[in-house]
Amino acid sequence: LAKTTQPISMDSYEGQEVNITCSHNNIATNDYITWYQQFPSQGPRFIIQGYKTKVTNEVASLFIPADRKSSTLSLPRVSLSDTAVYYCLVGDGVTGGGNKLTFGTGTQLKVEL
């Protein structure tokens, strides 16, 4: 499974855009990149998934360069409620269908007024 590296923590203020970058130099051809969000005392919540270029949904965007060795989760106009741990996962294990997920320590995002 591809190893991922992401910042341990980030601070931001309400209304700002937050970009969290994840490095995954050993990503394989069939691997997807998936981001989860976890609040205290809750289970991880799926945010977004992508394979290449750019993916956007109602809560975030995911930018993936051509070499796919990194990805950036972009959260537009964050609010206090976006304070959480964000996990970047890469590999067959990020998909459903019988594969195990490998979580790192994630990025603790703290949003302040």
Next chain:
Amino acid sequence: NAGVMQNPRHLVRRRGQEARLRCSPVKGHSHVYWYRQLPEEGLKFMVYLQKENIIDESGMPKERFSAEFPKEGPSILRIQQVVRGDSAAYFCASSPTGGKNNQPQHFGDGTRLSIL
């Protein structure tokens, strides 16, 4: 709520007792996964099950831990003769019928197990 349901949310046991954790997957999902999370750490995979079958238990301790996902009813993670080190949050996730990419796992809110 059609999400993954776990119960109990909190479970307290004394050393040597048994702990039973239950997980009802999203309706229609036949793949269940169990993970363990220690404080300040990410989730660690334990076991993956399909209905009536254990597919991958590579992350589960060889002793005292067992899991099942019967044809009817919830998936059960069972820990026998619990020790202090078993104190953790245990999360269950489910996914639809598998073998394909881009089917994210859906997580429950976990069972927090405390061993006295």
